[in-house]
Amino acid sequence: MEIFEEILAKLEIMEEACKVDASIVEDLDGLIKFCEDKEQEWVSNEEIEARDAFQLFHATRNSRLILNKMKKRFITSGEMHDNPKVVSDAIRILPAIRDICEILSSISEKYVTPEILSFLSKKLRNLRNLASQVSMLPSLEEEISGLDKRKLRSRFNRIITNLQAKYIEMQGLG
Amino acid sequence: MVDTNVLIAASTYMFSRDLSIELKHKFFDQAMSLIGLLKKHLAKRIGITTPTIEDEAYYNLEEAVREEVDKITDRKVDFVLFSTILNSCENRLKEVLSYLLREPVDQHQVNQNYLKVANMYEALTRKARALPTPKKYATIRKKSVSPGLRTAAFDAFLITHKNRNAQLFHLLSKPVEESDKIILAEAIYLFNLYKQTYGKGVTFLISSMDHHFSPIRKSGFESRPVTDAILNNFGIMCDWPYQVEQTLKSYLK
Numbered sequence: 001m002e003i004f005e006e007i008l009a010k011l012e013i014m015e016e017a018c019k020v021d022a023s024i025v026e027d028l029d030g031l032i033k034f035c036e037d038k039e040q041e042w043v044s045n046e047e048i049e050a051r052d053a054f055q056l057f058h059a060t061r062n063s064r065l066i067l068n069k070m071k072k073r074f075i076t077s078g079e080m081h082d083n084p085k086v087v088s089d090a091i092r093i094l095p096a097i098r099d100i101c102e103i104l105s106s107i108s109e110k111y112v113t114p115e116i117l118s119f120l121s122k123k124l125r126n127l128r129n130l131a132s133q134v135s136m137l138p139s140l141e142e143e144i145s146g147l148d149k150r151k152l153r154s155r156f157n158r159i160i161t162n163l164q165a166k167y168i169e170m171q172g173l174g
Numbered sequence: 175m176v177d178t179n180v181l182i183a184a185s186t187y188m189f190s191r192d193l194s195i196e197l198k199h200k201f202f203d204q205a206m207s208l209i210g211l212l213k214k215h216l217a218k219r220i221g222i223t224t225p226t227i228e229d230e231a232y233y234n235l236e237e238a239v240r241e242e243v244d245k246i247t248d249r250k251v252d253f254v255l256f257s258t259i260l261n262s263c264e265n266r267l268k269e270v271l272s273y274l275l276r277e278p279v280d281q282h283q284v285n286q287n288y289l290k291v292a293n294m295y296e297a298l299t300r301k302a303r304a305l306p307t308p309k310k311y312a313t314i315r316k317k318s319v320s321p322g323l324r325t326a327a328f329d330a331f332l333i334t335h336k337n338r339n340a341q342l343f344h345l346l347s348k349p350v351e352e353s354d355k356i357i358l359a360e361a362i363y364l365f366n367l368y369k370q371t372y373g374k375g376v377t378f379l380i381s382s383m384d385h386h387f388s389p390i391r392k393s394g395f396e397s398r399p400v401t402d403a404i405l406n407n408f409g410i411m412c413d414w415p416y417q418v419e420q421t422l423k424s425y426l427k
Contacts, residue, residue, distance in 0.1 A: 043249045050249065051240040058257045121236060128264070140192060140265070143258050153193050155255045158242050160186060164199055166238075167179050167383050 001105065003030060004098040011091050018084045020077050028071040031097070035064035038104055052112045059124045060104055063097050065143070066127065069136045089134035096127040175222050175361050176212070176274060177382035178230040178353075180415050184209040185235070185266035192262065201383065201415075208381055208415040211422060213273040220422065221274040224360045228271060230353050235263055279360045287359035294407055295350045295386075298400055302342035311335040337395035341385055345400065350386045358387070362408045379421060380412040387412035 007027045014021050042048070042057040070090055077083040103120050131137040144152060183205035190197050197203075212221030239260045246252040306314070312332035319327040336343070358380075365378040382388045389398035389412075401412050413421070 039253075043253055050246060051243050053249070054240065054243045054253055054256065055236075057253045058260060061254070061257050062261065121232075125232060125264075128261075129268075132268075137265075140262055143261060147255065147258060149193070151251065152255055152258065153195055155242065155252065156189070156193060156195065156259050158245075159238050159259065160190065160195075160197060162241055163182065163186060163238055164201075167183070167201070 001098055001102055003027070003034075004094060004101070007031075008091065008094055011087055011094070014087045015084055015091065020074060020083050020087065022074075024074055024090075025071055028067055028074070031101075032064055032067050032071065034101065035060050035067065039064065048112060052117060055117050055120065056104060056107070056112070059100050059120050062124055062128060063100050065138045066093065066131045066136050067097065069131070069138055073136070089136065092134055093127070093130055093136055096123070096130050099123050100127060175224075175357075175364070175378070175380045176208070176227070177357065177380060177384060177387065178227055178234055179383045180205045180208065180381050181223070181227070181231040181267060181270055182235055182238075183383070183415075184270050185231075185263050188266040188269070189259070189262050192266075204414070204416040204419070205383075208419045208422075209270055209273060211419055215426060216273060218426075219275045222277050222364065223271060223274045224277055224279055224357070224364070226279075226353065226356050226360055228276065230357070231267055231271075232264065235267060236260065239263075277364055279363050283363050283366075284356070284359045287362040288355060290407070291355045291358045291362070294403055295345070295355065298342065298403055299345050299349070301399070302339075302345045305339055305342060306335075308332045308336040333393065334395070337390075337392055338397055339399070340390040340392065340395070340397035341400045342397075344385045344390065348385075354384060354386045358404065358408075358410075361410055365408065365410055377425065378410045379418050380410060381415050381418040382412055383414060388414050 007024070010021060010024060010027070014024070038060045039057055042053040042060065045053060048056070070086075070093065073080075073082055073086045073089075077086045100120065100123050103116065103123065107116055128137060183202050187197060187202040187206045190202070209221075215221075239256050243252065243256055246256075305311075309332065312328045312335065315331040315335075316324045316328045361378065361380055365376070368376045368378065380387055386400060387404065389396050389401045391397075391414075404410050404412055411421070
């Protein structure tokens with residue numbers, strides 16, 4: 001994952017110069033493309049069980065959403081007076097995305113173990129917490145825009161039914 | 175202290191509102207109502223959680239989604255939908271957790287408490303095993319009733335025995351999990367710490383919908399041998415969100 005080292009080096013120069021180098025957008029596009037390809041891989045690779053593939057997909061998708069948010073901030077940094085804050089925010093976030101991408105790259109050829117998935121889940125939570133602190137986490141509206149709301153509600157209802165069955169089986173409230 | 179399941183119920187309730195879905199079971203309302211009360215009295219710092227509870231809540235939320243993912247047929251569509259749901263529920267869970275005080279715990283002391291907790295559940299499980307089955311109990315007891323009433327008496331004895339001991343029978347059908355024992359051990363540690371800090375008048379409650387903590391109330395019966403054992407051994411009161419909310423309100427008057 002040399003690309004991360006290159007981007008981080010570039011960001012450090014930008015931070016020192018207090019100026020955004022527009023070429024960063026192209027670098028981020030490269031990372032976004034990497035994530036998109038990986039997402040596609042987890043969707044189509046039927047050899048990996050759905051629940052495991054989903055976790056890999058979920059981590060990749062979140063990394064991509066955060067990178068997209070970062071890219072938008074770089075694009076609008078001039079007009080939004082977000083410079084050099086966006087640079088220091090990106091320096092905080094990118095190592096956490098690199099951690100996730102390294103895990104995702106390493107497991108593509110291997111058996112996916114519960115330990116790796118649990119490790120990945122913790123890394124993802126850390127990334128989302130960091131992204132939330134520096135306003136790089138997509139809002140609910142951004143997340144659900146373009147999705148079929150009817151299907152979203154139907155899938156959520158399934159989870160609710162599952163939780164109800166699990167937690168409320170015998171308690172006979174009121 | 176707010177248990178994992180209450181946190182999950184409140185966060186899923188909040189997301190259901192985002193999607194304009196009305197949840198039918200009143201438990202979700204009651205979990206949310208308790209969280210609302212804790213939020214209202216945030217400055218009093220009466221709602222607490224621990225790192226174990228937080229980790230469990232995130233894990234259980236993920237697991238609930240994964241269990242549904244196991245059943246999907248169209249990965250392309252469903253992965254995005256379930257990923258969105260998981261993110262949104264986790265965001266809400268994070269918000270709920272922000273209304274609670276996250277207490278650090280001393281692992282050494284928690285480990286010592288864990289042994290006491292494990293012994294208590296072991297003793298309760300032995301007690302549960304020694305109980306006659308409801309059918310056996312009713313068969314013996316009906317003999318003390320006049321012959322004409324035995325059929326009705328059998329049913330009454332069966333239901334009474336089953337419901338009164340429901341919490342013990344539950345221990346056999348669903349043994350207590352390690353995480354539950356750790357959470358109770360952490361609660362004992364915090365309760366002892368609070369007593370040392372704030373004096374012996376401190377009351378410690380656990381709000382949970384887990385029968386390994388809270389009573390089972392069904393068909394007019396209440397089964398609470400496990401809840402009572404926790405109260406008698408450790409001085410901690412466990413109950414459902416609604417009951418805990420009512421207790422808290424009486425203290426906050």
